[in-house]
Amino acid sequence: MRIDLHTHSRCSDGTDSPAELVQAGARAGLDVMAITDHDTIAGWAEAARAAACCGITLVRGMEISARYEGHSVHILAYLFDPENPALCQHIKQIRASRWDRAQQIVQRLHADFPITWDDVVAQADPEVTIGRPHIADALVKIGVVGERGQAFDELLHPSSRYYVRQYAPEAIEVIDVVKKAGGKTVWAHPKAVKRGTLVPDSAFAVMAAAGLFGVEVDHRDNPQEKRADLAAIVASCGLRAFGSSDYHGMGKPNRLGEHTTSQDVFEALTEGAYMEV
Numbered sequence: 001m002r003i004d005l006h007t008h009s010r011c012s013d014g015t016d017s018p019a020e021l022v023q024a025g026a027r028a029g030l031d032v033m034a035i036t037d038h039d040t041i042a043g044w045a046e047a048a049r050a051a052a053c054c055g056i057t058l059v060r061g062m063e064i065s066a067r068y069e070g071h072s073v074h075i076l077a078y079l080f081d082p083e084n085p086a087l088c089q090h091i092k093q094i095r096a097s098r099w100d101r102a103q104q105i106v107q108r109l110h111a112d113f114p115i116t117w118d119d120v121v122a123q124a125d126p127e128v129t130i131g132r133p134h135i136a137d138a139l140v141k142i143g144v145v146g147e148r149g150q151a152f153d154e155l156l157h158p159s160s161r162y163y164v165r166q167y168a169p170e171a172i173e174v175i176d177v178v179k180k181a182g183g184k185t186v187w188a189h190p191k192a193v194k195r196g197t198l199v200p201d202s203a204f205a206v207m208a209a210a211g212l213f214g215v216e217v218d219h220r221d222n223p224q225e226k227r228a229d230l231a232a233i234v235a236s237c238g239l240r241a242f243g244s245s246d247y248h249g250m251g252k253p254n255r256l257g258e259h260t261t262s263q264d265v266f267e268a269l270t271e272g273a274y275m276e277v
């Protein structure tokens with residue numbers, strides 16, 4: 001079984017529609033895939049219809065923006081009740097603040113580059129989870145940079161003077177809220193140093209105690225030489241090790257199925273969850 005539990009559609013910063021995403025998963029030979037857009041479940045229904053057509057098993061998920069001791073962290077949430085009021089409230093607040101924050105970044109960029117808010121909106125569907133990727137795409141479109149990655153390295157990096165931090169709830173709280181909504185959580189790419197500052201290793205035990213289910217070990221943003229130590233810490237905390245692509249369509253070089261999760265771990269993930277697959 002080929003299982004890839006971390007992918008994005010155009011509902012956040014991927015470039016495929018949810019149906020195209022699922023069809024691409026089937027073409028890539030996946031048996032099971034998750035849709036995990038940033039801070040939204042808007043793609044679930046379309047992805048589920050496409051999955052039924054393609055004969056691929058769909059896991060409903062979402063990648064939640066969170067914070068741990070001031071560091072930005074991403075918590076993947078799976079198979080939770082999408083109508084849980086506490087969870088909906090968290091997501092609503094994150095999504096609303098994303099618009100203000102993106103506008104602030106554009107204002108800062110506008111001082112030095114001919115970018116306007118309209119340029120950014122033109123890169124995003126109306127209900128999308130807006131983020132730096134859409135600002136990056138606007139910078140590419142108006143010719144300030146050559147591609148999305150360059151925008152992140154040069155202008156949108158947390159160390160850049162144009163960067164503005166995003167509001168995000170505490171990871172511990174997100175883990176707890178998702179658990180109470182009947183779902184399971186996985187800490188995404190914990191060693192992704194290129195994205196910003198790293199969370200201390202003491203966080204694994206703290207998050208495990210809060211109810212974290214697993215950690216992405218095999219992910220291209222976790223440097224290869226750190227993965228053995230990472231796997232050891234994860235196991236010592238009683239957490240499950242996941243492997244995923246974090247596919248974003250044309251938005252990133254990540255290819256579907258480039259890392260996968262074992263069938264055992266997948267089955268443990270689905271066991272007792274609010275949503276069935």
Ligand code: AMP
Binds near residue numbers: 153
């Ligand atoms: P934001 O949530 O608005 O801060 O934007 C972060 C998102 O940008 C991440 O979830 C990634 O999907 C994407 N991202 C981060 N670094 C890069 C990069 N170098 N190239 C393309 N996309 C990136």
Ligand code: FE
Binds near residue numbers: 008013038248
């Ligand atoms: Fe993303």
Ligand code: FE
Binds near residue numbers: 063074188189
């Ligand atoms: Fe992420």
Ligand code: ZN
Binds near residue numbers: 006007008063188246
């Ligand atoms: Zn992701």
